[in-house]
Amino acid sequence: MIATDFTFCDSAVEPFRWRGLDFFVKRDDLIDPRFSGNKLRKLYTLFKIDAEHIERVVSFGGAQSNAMLSIAYLSAMKGWRFDYYVKKLPSWLEKEPAGNLKRALELGMKLHQLTPEGFYESIEKIRQKSSQKDLFIPQGGADPAAREGVHMLASGILEWAEREGVERFCVATPSGTGTTALYLREALPKRITVVTTPVVGDEKTLQSQWQKLQPKPASYPETLFSFGKHPFAKPHPEFLKIWKSLKSSGIEFDLIYAPKMWYELEKAYERLPKPILYVHSGGVSGNTSQLQHYAFRGIE
Incomplete structure (x- = not known):
């Protein structure tokens, strides 16, 4: 039985020194252990929906998605059914679920596997067949409904800046769908620089995501892309090295998104x-399975 209580409170900001460089980290990962950082921000609007207005939540994405796990927690709290669609799982994971997938299934999520060919076309057909009692959440929470929660994050950042007496500074957050970075740019004054790096695809992929969410923005976040394109979640020795270095400096970050962003910030x-303020987007619950992935590939 999952606890149904939830009280939203803003996260603290901590100084953080890494490789001789000074940063601040906004600890969104510590708001609630059930919801992963920016996923909580993206889902904030849904917390206010009366449970009886929805019967089923439908979403899709990766089998170890942090958004998937957060939606599973939210659905369990609200008493909603949760149907989640993934591309065909590898046999070992299907036989013995691990990490975020295991926990989401324990929370009652119903998993559906689809063939990779025509995956997104199949998802669109499922979306079109959704009823009025269904809530369809795009992959990674990339939806205009995320705006309110991310704007609350921006307000917290501005309150911190006022207390610190800082006017011009930089806010950094990695991008999957780019939703958090986009709405932070929208909400923060132009004197504040917002930077991100695409972890899924490249700069064009990120731009296309932003254009879907906000076709005519005042401006988009600045994109840092010196590392170049890298297959999503594929182990890389440099990323593991950075992750271990960050952890030894005092904070555990996620192993998929954070290392690439910190690589770019160092460069x-x-x-x-x-100062540079890094928004900790949570996701550390997925580190166990990702470390197994690294070990399987002989990267330690």
Whole structure:
């Protein structure tokens, strides 16, 4: 039985020194252990929906998605059915679910596997057949409904800046769908620089995601892309090295999104406005399965 209580409170900001460089980290990962950082921000609007207005939640994405697990928690709290669609699982994971997938299934999520060919076409057909009692959540929570929660994040950042007496600074967050970075750019004054890096695809992929959410924005976040394109969630020795270094410096970050963003911040540090505030987007619950992935590939 999952606890149904939830009280939203803003996260603290902590100083963080890494490889001789000074940063601040907004600890969104510590707001609630059930919801992963920016996923909580994206889902905030849904917490206010009366449970009886929805019968079923439908979403799709990766089998170890942090958004998937957060939606599973939310659905369990609200008493909603949760149908989640993934591409065909590898046999070992289907036989013995692990990580976020295991926990989401324990929370009552119903998993559906689809063939990779025509996956997104199949998802669109499922969306079109949704009833009025169904709530369809796009992959990673990339939806205009995320705006309110991310704007609350921006308000918390501005309150911190006022307390610190800082006017011009840099806010950094990695991008999957780019939703958090986009709505932070929208909500924060232009004097504040917002930077991100695409972890899924490349700069064009990220731009296309932003255009779907907000076709005519005042401006988009600045994109850092010196590392280049890298297959999503594919183990890389440099990422593991950065992750271990960050952890030894005092904070555990997620192993999929964070290392690439920190790589870019180190490269661009001298030219970025100071201080640099990194928004910790949570997702550390997926580290166990990702570390297994690294070990399987002989990267340790």
